[in-house]
Amino acid sequence: MLYRETGDFKSSYATDQQTFPIRSERYLFWGAMVIAFLVVPFFINDYWEKSVLVPLLVWSMAALGLNILTGYCGQVSLGTGGFMAVGAYACYKLMTAFPDLNIFFVVILSGGVTAFVGMLFGLPSLRIKGFYLAVATLAAQFFLVWLFNKVPWFYNYSASGQITAPERTIFGIAVTGASAPPWATYLFCLTLVFLFAWMARNLTRGTLGRSWMAIRDMDIAAEIIGVQPLKAKISAFAVSSFYIGVAGALYFSVWLGAVEPTEAFGINVSFLVLFMVIIGGLGSILGSFLGAAFLTLMPVLLKNVMVGGLGWPTDLAAHFEIMLVGGLIVFFLIVEPHGLAQLWRLVKEKLRLWPFPY
Amino acid sequence: MKLTKLAIVTAMAATVGTTSALADLVFPSLSYRTGPYAAGGIPFADGYADYFTLLNERDGGINGVQARVLECETAYNTQKGVECYESTKGEGSLVYQPLSTGITYQLIPKATADGIPVHSMGYGRTSAANGKVFSHVFNYPGTYWDAASIIVNHILEENGGDINGKKIALVYHNSAYGKEPIRTLEELSKKHGYELSLVPVDHPGQEQKSQWLQIRRDRPDYVLMWGWGVMNQVAVKEAANIRFPMENFIGVWWSGSENDVVPAGEGANGYKAVTFHGVGSDFPIFEDIQKHVVDKGKAAGAGDQIGTVLYNRGLYAAMLAAEAARAAQEIHNTKEITPAQMRDGMEALKIDSARLEELGLGGFGPEINVSCENHGGPGLGAIAQWNATDGTWSLINEFGPADREIIDPLIMEDSTAFAAENNIPERCS
Numbered sequence: 001m002l003y004r005e006t007g008d009f010k011s012s013y014a015t016d017q018q019t020f021p022i023r024s025e026r027y028l029f030w031g032a033m034v035i036a037f038l039v040v041p042f043f044i045n046d047y048w049e050k051s052v053l054v055p056l057l058v059w060s061m062a063a064l065g066l067n068i069l070t071g072y073c074g075q076v077s078l079g080t081g082g083f084m085a086v087g088a089y090a091c092y093k094l095m096t097a098f099p100d101l102n103i104f105f106v107v108i109l110s111g112g113v114t115a116f117v118g119m120l121f122g123l124p125s126l127r128i129k130g131f132y133l134a135v136a137t138l139a140a141q142f143f144l145v146w147l148f149n150k151v152p153w154f155y156n157y158s159a160s161g162q163i164t165a166p167e168r169t170i171f172g173i174a175v176t177g178a179s180a181p182p183w184a185t186y187l188f189c190l191t192l193v194f195l196f197a198w199m200a201r202n203l204t205r206g207t208l209g210r211s212w213m214a215i216r217d218m219d220i221a222a223e224i225i226g227v228q229p230l231k232a233k234i235s236a237f238a239v240s241s242f243y244i245g246v247a248g249a250l251y252f253s254v255w256l257g258a259v260e261p262t263e264a265f266g267i268n269v270s271f272l273v274l275f276m277v278i279i280g281g282l283g284s285i286l287g288s289f290l291g292a293a294f295l296t297l298m299p300v301l302l303k304n305v306m307v308g309g310l311g312w313p314t315d316l317a318a319h320f321e322i323m324l325v326g327g328l329i330v331f332f333l334i335v336e337p338h339g340l341a342q343l344w345r346l347v348k349e350k351l352r353l354w355p356f357p358y
Numbered sequence: 359m360k361l362t363k364l365a366i367v368t369a370m371a372a373t374v375g376t377t378s379a380l381a382d383l384v385f386p387s388l389s390y391r392t393g394p395y396a397a398g399g400i401p402f403a404d405g406y407a408d409y410f411t412l413l414n415e416r417d418g419g420i421n422g423v424q425a426r427v428l429e430c431e432t433a434y435n436t437q438k439g440v441e442c443y444e445s446t447k448g449e450g451s452l453v454y455q456p457l458s459t460g461i462t463y464q465l466i467p468k469a470t471a472d473g474i475p476v477h478s479m480g481y482g483r484t485s486a487a488n489g490k491v492f493s494h495v496f497n498y499p500g501t502y503w504d505a506a507s508i509i510v511n512h513i514l515e516e517n518g519g520d521i522n523g524k525k526i527a528l529v530y531h532n533s534a535y536g537k538e539p540i541r542t543l544e545e546l547s548k549k550h551g552y553e554l555s556l557v558p559v560d561h562p563g564q565e566q567k568s569q570w571l572q573i574r575r576d577r578p579d580y581v582l583m584w585g586w587g588v589m590n591q592v593a594v595k596e597a598a599n600i601r602f603p604m605e606n607f608i609g610v611w612w613s614g615s616e617n618d619v620v621p622a623g624e625g626a627n628g629y630k631a632v633t634f635h636g637v638g639s640d641f642p643i644f645e646d647i648q649k650h651v652v653d654k655g656k657a658a659g660a661g662d663q664i665g666t667v668l669y670n671r672g673l674y675a676a677m678l679a680a681e682a683a684r685a686a687q688e689i690h691n692t693k694e695i696t697p698a699q700m701r702d703g704m705e706a707l708k709i710d711s712a713r714l715e716e717l718g719l720g721g722f723g724p725e726i727n728v729s730c731e732n733h734g735g736p737g738l739g740a741i742a743q744w745n746a747t748d749g750t751w752s753l754i755n756e757f758g759p760a761d762r763e764i765i766d767p768l769i770m771e772d773s774t775a776f777a778a779e780n781n782i783p784e785r786c787s
Binding site: 046047049050051055149159160161162164166167177178179256257258259260262263264266300303304307313314315317318319322 | 448
């Protein structure tokens with residue numbers, strides 16, 4: 001009734017194969033985009049920017065990246081924090097070395113640097129699989145963070161070892177630094193995430209994405225039918241690291257403005273992004289967004305309700321929040337092990353038949 | 359997801375709706391009562407809150423205006439710290455005291471742009487002591503570099519002024535906080551000829567076996583420590599395990615509370631730490647706190663921290679904030695001050711010993727005299743020593759100065775570099 005495909009005829013291959021084949025779904029998507037691009041920037045304030053929307057976009061980007069590697073290509077990685085650190089430090093070095101370079105290109109280039117580092121650390125994946133690969137990427141995590149803390153060149157020899165993002169502008173409007181207006185930073189992140197999510201969606205349903213999924217489902221069979229494991233795995237590591245690097249660059253330059261490696265890019269970041277991907281749904285673009293939303297918005301919401309709304313002591317609220325988020329993760333994994341994206345798929349199935357299920 | 363957003367809006371609307379009607383002085387407290395640093399965060403937050411409760415209960419606020427402490431949990435995490443800052447700044451927050459060097463670094467540019475002062479009391483960015491560059495950041499009454507120099511002065515004193523060839527090791531939290539004193543200690547080693555070795559400990563510092571093995575092998579004459587949270591107690595225990603002479607083990611003021619030494623029991627006897635304020639609860643103000651706060655059941659937290667080192671520090675921080683608010687009220691001749699006026703108050707803050715006496719804190723700390731150029735305060739410190747049998751800290755010398763000859767040029771160098779990087783014109787001329 002509300003959501004149906006009756007009367008939605010396709011007369012060409014292009015319309016039949018589009019991402020949202022059902023009309024109402026397309027309207028929903030474009031409606032959401034119009035709100036995100038044209039309505040939200042007029043209402044956003046500092047709190048919504050720094051605590052809700054920009055974190056959501058940054059984590060979505062990172063989750064997208066890890067989902068390509070883990071969800072689509074089946075290579076488990078615990079190095080996300082380390083790769084985000086590569087993106088952030090590449091961004092910092094490029095920002096300070098080439099002050100005139102536009103921040104947009106700096107962020108893209110940081111992604112490129114991370115893609116290269118990701119390929120290097122992806123090499124062992126040709127020999128080792130599963131849990132053993134997870135351990136190998138864990139080494140990347142610790143090595144990279146140690147490196148950025150140890151070698152002063154990376155933080156331009158500053159006394160504290162912190163890196164701080166200088167102010168950079170696009171079309172004369174600051175998007176990094178303390179005086180950047182909230183709508184500018186939000187739109188900057190949103191544009192990048194929109195572009196790259198679009199790209200990810202199309203990559204994953206093309207040749208490359210199909211070769212990743214073939215490797216994920218059964219690598220020997222994939223090899224026999226002519227998928228090159230070297231090309232598929234290394235490209236998955238490269239593309240995934242690119243996304244994670246861009247996320248790291250945004251995390252440092254736009255969201256936080258100053259970071260120190262051990263705290264901002266620790267192992268907990270790797271786990272957080274992995275949980276986002278698992279809870280959102282492995283092998284789903286929408287799942288990356290849902291997972292990121294669940295794990296970034298839920299704590300903020302709980303805090304606002306418990307401390308702001310109910311007036312609980314902050315320590316009680318903080319402990320309760322940890323328990324509640326943990327409990328919810330377990331609940332979702334039991335009730336829907338394929339993630340929130342699968343839940344959405346089920347809802348759509350039900351809606352198609354509603355109100356006459358059989 | 360939409361539902362979530364809707365719920366956030368409702369929750370935020372509820373928050374704003376309930377609080378905006380009151381006219382009061384808002385002092386946000388970015389506290390941490392959870393996580394590996396909670397042992398330090400809890401007593402500080404309790405002391406901070408209790409002092410304002412005392413002012414409200416006993417004097418009816420600051421010159422008749424009620425003070426309101428707005429607590430927000432950061433867990434010593436910079437992301438949560440930023441969230442806390444953004445969520446509280448709209449409520450007229452007068453001054454931020456994040457009790458975390460990492461969060462301070464985050465807030466320096468943000469708060470300066472928003473025109474809200476930050477008071478990083480004895481932590482944060484040391485070169486913020488140069489008020490010509492850092493208009494909204496204060497770190498009186500002392501900085502990390504003062505602490506480093508005061509410790510070295512103490513060592514000099516013990517060795518009759520000659521420490522040439524002595525070996526000093528620095529055990530530090532491997533973060534912006536722990537790295538702060540390195541430059542100063544290096545400069546001082548050039549001047550006094552001691553040999554400095556660096557021993558980093560990674561967050562959170564629960565595992566320090568290899569570091570202390572290295573110390574046992576190198577046999578330094580003195581070990582200095584820049585630690586915080588669980589790292590401190592582990593280090594003191596490890597030092598006791600390798601039988602390092604405790605009187606040669608000296609911590610910064612964040613590594614010198616009861617939490618850090620009690621777990622090591624008798625082994626911690628003689629451990630020293632530098633401090634910028636008095637120790638113990640032998641001051642008249644504690645009678646007032648007992649009468650007006652504890653007996654009325656209004657003590658913050660569990661109420662079991664009163665008189666501990668970090669509780670006193672929270673109390674001291676609150677006292678400095680309240681006095682600055684008073685100064686601001688006087689300068690601008692208004693009861694309800696804004697953050698910008700609070701900044702002026704902090705810059706004009708003067709606390710002499712007579713005023714301390716009036717506040718019931720006679721002899722608690724050195725006199726404070728903040729000026730436009732100097733946001734770092736007098737930079738005086740004393741050495742406190744732990745007595746494990748009585749379970750008390752006691753000061754073993756007078757509040758003494760740091761080596762300004764070394765520190766002032768370093769502050770100048772670092773702050774002018776920051777000013778050049780960010781195009782900040784010099785103030786105060």
